[in-house]
Amino acid sequence: MSHFFAMGGYAFYVWTSFAVFFVVLLIDALAPIARRRRHLRQLRSRMARSEARRRPGTTA
Amino acid sequence: MANWVPLWLHKLGSPPIFYRFAGIVRPWALTLAILAAAVALYGGLVLAPADYQQGDAYRIIFIHVPSAWMSLFIYGAMAVAAFVGLVWRIKIAEIVAMESAPIGAAFTFITLVTGSLWGKPMWGTWWTWDARLTSELVLLFLYIGVIGLYHSFEDRRQGARAASFLVLIGIVNVPIVHFSVNWWYTLHQGSTVRLVGPSRIDASMLWPLLTMMAATKLYYVASLFARVRAELIASEGGKEWVRAIALGEDARS
Numbered sequence: 423m424s425h426f427f428a429m430g431g432y433a434f435y436v437w438t439s440f441a442v443f444f445v446v447l448l449i450d451a452l453a454p455i456a457r458r459r460r461h462l463r464q465l466r467s468r469m470a471r472s473e474a475r476r477r478p479g480t481t482a
Numbered sequence: 483m484a485n486w487v488p489l490w491l492h493k494l495g496s497p498p499i500f501y502r503f504a505g506i507v508r509p510w511a512l513t514l515a516i517l518a519a520a521v522a523l524y525g526g527l528v529l530a531p532a533d534y535q536q537g538d539a540y541r542i543i544f545i546h547v548p549s550a551w552m553s554l555f556i557y558g559a560m561a562v563a564a565f566v567g568l569v570w571r572i573k574i575a576e577i578v579a580m581e582s583a584p585i586g587a588a589f590t591f592i593t594l595v596t597g598s599l600w601g602k603p604m605w606g607t608w609w610t611w612d613a614r615l616t617s618e619l620v621l622l623f624l625y626i627g628v629i630g631l632y633h634s635f636e637d638r639r640q641g642a643r644a645a646s647f648l649v650l651i652g653i654v655n656v657p658i659v660h661f662s663v664n665w666w667y668t669l670h671q672g673s674t675v676r677l678v679g680p681s682r683i684d685a686s687m688l689w690p691l692l693t694m695m696a697a698t699k700l701y702y703v704a705s706l707f708a709r710v711r712a713e714l715i716a717s718e719g720g721k722e723w724v725r726a727i728a729l730g731e732d733a734r735s
Contacts (some may be wrong), residue, residue, distance in 0.1 A: 426528070430538035435603050439596040440523075443545040450588045450705055451512075458712035465719050465728045 495572050498723040501714050504707035512704035518697035525690030539603050543687075546596040547674070548694040549589045553621055554656055556586035556702060560628075561653045564646035574710070576642040577717075579649060580632050581709035585702055587625035593618060605669060613662040614670035621659055624652040638717055 429436040493499050526544035533540035560582040567575035597615065598608045609615065628645045635641030663672045675681045681688060718724045 429541070430532055432537060432539035432603055435539055435599045436541050439542045439545060439599045442595050442599075443549065443592050446588050446592050447701065447705075450585060451701075451708070453584075454705070454708040454712040458708070458715050461712060461715040461719065462728050462731055465715070465724065468719075469725060469728065 495574050497574065497714050497718050497721075500574050501711055501723075501727075504711050508704050508707040508711075511700045511707070515697045515700035515704055518693050518700060522690045522693035522697055525693065526687070530687045530690060536604060539600065542596050542600040543674070544690055544694050546593060546600060547691060548698045549592040549596065550618070551695060552698045552702060553586060553590040553593050553618065554659060555699070556582050556589060557621065557624075557649075557653070557656055559702075560586060561649050561656075564649040568643060568646050568650070573639070573717075576639060576646065577710050577713050578706065579646055580628075580642050581706055581713055583625050583628045583632070583645075583649075584709070585705050587622060587629065589698070590618065590622040590625055594622060610669055612669040613666035614659070614668075617655060617659040617662050620655050624648070624655060628652070 427433060427437075494503060522544060526541055530541070532538050560579050563575045563579035563582065566572055567579055594615075597618075601610070602608050628648050631648055632638075632641045632645040635644060663670055674683050675688065675691065683691070715724055715727070
């Protein structure tokens with residue numbers, strides 16, 4: 423097993439490469455999910471505000 | 483729209499239909515991408531033997547080369563979408579073009595960093611102004627330029643049109659990246675995998691490489707669709723169908 427992780431002496435180069443690959447793509451994958459949630463949340467609060475303006479005193 | 487365009491393609495131009503379609507496809511593409519990547523990693527890191535010249539350092543190929551292919555493939559896809567968006571003014575096409583740019587930039591960045599990490603032990607240098615490396619760096623700057631131009635406009639569609647022009651101008655760089663190893667024979671090696679003629683790689687190393695290529699393609703679909711969905715929620719926020727989604731997801735978030 424330690425032989426596998428040693429990568430014939432190139433462990434630093436090989437594992438850093440794979441780490442960069444997965445970290446960059448993980449950020450790329452999570453960013454749009456967070457963005458979609460944020461926009462939906464903003465839209466909901468916008469809708470709630472306009473509803474409160476339309477019917478004052480009946481806020482949920 | 484011309485009537486030779488199939489109806490289903492025409493329908494996909496509608497934001498709510500594309501949103502739903504992307505929502506169905508995305509989890510499948512992502513799952514298949516992760517499975518394919520796991521198989522490719524096992525094949526590339528465990529099953530494939532060490533290279534007789536480069537030892538185990540060559541294993542960087544299994545992410546470097548698929549990422550490099552994606553950096554060019556995504557530029558091509560982005561250019562097609564930008565062209566369609568400019569000519570037919572289809573909003574979905576503009577969004578697909580603009581949301582492709584960050585994914586392309588991510589893969590180009592990975593290509594440059596992993597190439598650097600491969601170059602240090604093999605060439606003895608992190609970086610050199612070799613034709614392939616330089617043109618790939620220009621590709622990264624093009625992606626960043628497209629993203630920057632898109633966001634520098636107050637009006638999103640105006641920004642998308644301006645950035646789409648930049649995408650089409652920048653396409654001259656794609657063949658330069660691809661053929662640079664043949665036109666200027668400097669440091670970067672030539673193509674290992676060839677469409678025409680036998681590939682210069684053993685089958686035990688080729689199949690993990692091609693599996694990783696499939697995984698990155700599937701990942702692009704998943705990431706693109708997630709991005710298009712997020713963008714549609716933002717830009718169609720005034721529409722009834724988005725409001726229905728916002729209210730429907732109230733309980734879940």
